[in-house]
Amino acid sequence: MAKELGLQAEVMPVMPNTGGLNLDLVNSLRSIHPVAQRKILMVKGYQHFAGRALTALDALERCVVELKGYQVVVFSASPEIFGRVEELRDFVGIDIKVLPHASHDVVLRMFSRARAYLGVSVSDAISTSMLEAMAMGAFPIQTNTSCCSEWITCGKSGFEIPVDDPEAIAIRLKRVLADDELVESAAAINWVTVQERLDQKVLKEKAAGFYRTIFSKEV
Numbered sequence: 001m002a003k004e005l006g007l008q009a010e011v012m013p014v015m016p017n018t019g020g021l022n023l024d025l026v027n028s029l030r031s032i033h034p035v036a037q038r039k040i041l042m043v044k045g046y047q048h049f050a051g052r053a054l055t056a057l058d059a060l061e062r063c064v065v066e067l068k069g070y071q072v073v074v075f076s077a078s079p080e081i082f083g084r085v086e087e088l089r090d091f092v093g094i095d096i097k098v099l100p101h102a103s104h105d106v107v108l109r110m111f112s113r114a115r116a117y118l119g120v121s122v123s124d125a126i127s128t129s130m131l132e133a134m135a136m137g138a139f140p141i142q143t144n145t146s147c148c149s150e151w152i153t154c155g156k157s158g159f160e161i162p163v164d165d166p167e168a169i170a171i172r173l174k175r176v177l178a179d180d181e182l183v184e185s186a187a188a189i190n191w192v193t194v195q196e197r198l199d200q201k202v203l204k205e206k207a208a209g210f211y212r213t214i215f216s217k218e219v
Contacts, residue, residue, distance in 0.1 A: 012210050018128050020203035021135055023195060029112040030137045035187045036180035038115040039070050041173075042138060044129050045077030045098065052120040052143075053081045055166055059118075061092055062170035066177045072096040073110060076129075111136035115183060116176045121145060122163050131198060134158070134190040139176050139183045141169070151197075157189040 002011075043060070047053040053074070060072060074085060077098045088094045099110065111117065117133035118141045126147050130140045134151070140158040142148040152158030159172040176183060 010213065012213070013206065015203055015206055016126060016128070016131060016198065018131075019207065020198045020200035021132070021194070022200050023135075023198070026108070026135045026194070029109060030135065030191070033113050035115065035137045035139075035183050038113055038138075040110065040114040041067070041070055041072045041177075042111060042114045042117045042129075042133065043072055043074045044117075044119040044121075044127075045074040045081055046121065047078040047080040050121045050123045051078065052122060052163055053078065054084060055164065056118050056120040056169065057081065057084050057088060058166035059120075059169035059173060060094060060096070061088060062166060063173050063177070064092055064094055066174050067094055070095065070115075070177070073099050073114070075099040075102070075107060075110070108132060108136060111138050114138040116141060116173070118169070118173065119143065120161070120163060120169070126151065130158075131194075135194045135198060137187040137191070139186050140190070141172055141176065151193060152190070157186045157193070 043053070043056050044051070045053045060067065072094060074081070074096065077085070082098065085096055085098055089096050111133050114133065114136070116139040117129065119127050119129055120143050123145050124143070127142055130142045130148060131151070133140045140148070140152055141161055142158065143163045144160040145163050148158065148160055152160070154160045159176070161169045161172055
């Protein structure tokens with residue numbers, strides 16, 4: 001579209017805006033807890049113009065039986081969802097807690113203990129949380145309002161979900177909680193993807209190349 005509107009500059013390759021991950025660190029963490037034995041579900045807690053954590057929590061309520069023995073950890077939680085979290089814990093019986101503001105290292109370590117990650121939003125680019133989940137072996141469940149389809153194959157290495165249908169989200173989540181073979185296979189597939197596309201060393205050099213290209217042009 002930009003070219004159709006007259007852009008003449010060279011178009012740079014697309015890359016994750018976080019600059020990738022330290023794969024040596026990631027590999028040392030992700031292998032500690034076998035994926036099929038993990039008993040944590042990570043849920044993104046944004047509730048604002050784009051985030052729809054309340055929809056995610058509605059889906060969790062529909063999985064109360066399947067979540068027995070699991071702990072749900074809500075991270076990056078907006079104040080608007082605190083009451084709903086308490087309701088699910090105190091009246092529905094789900095083992096759920098909000099993770100207080102934590103460092104990136106702590107969040108990565110939590111992902112390394114998680115069986116799955118659930119993120120619901122009406123709009124996104126590539127979700128950094130989803131990429132971190134993939135890197136750590138957690139099965140990604142992400143709304144199809146992002147570009148997650150460029151990173152996962154739905155039903156094989158992750159699930160794309162609708163933004164406004166907690167019942168459909170719950171169906172996907174129940175499958176992930178029950179299917180050990182699915183989560184183990186997805187973890188292996190996603191680790192290959194991470195090595196190919198999220199290596200911090202490779203992306204650092206690619207970013208430097210952007211600037212070399214830009215500054216080598218005559219103004």
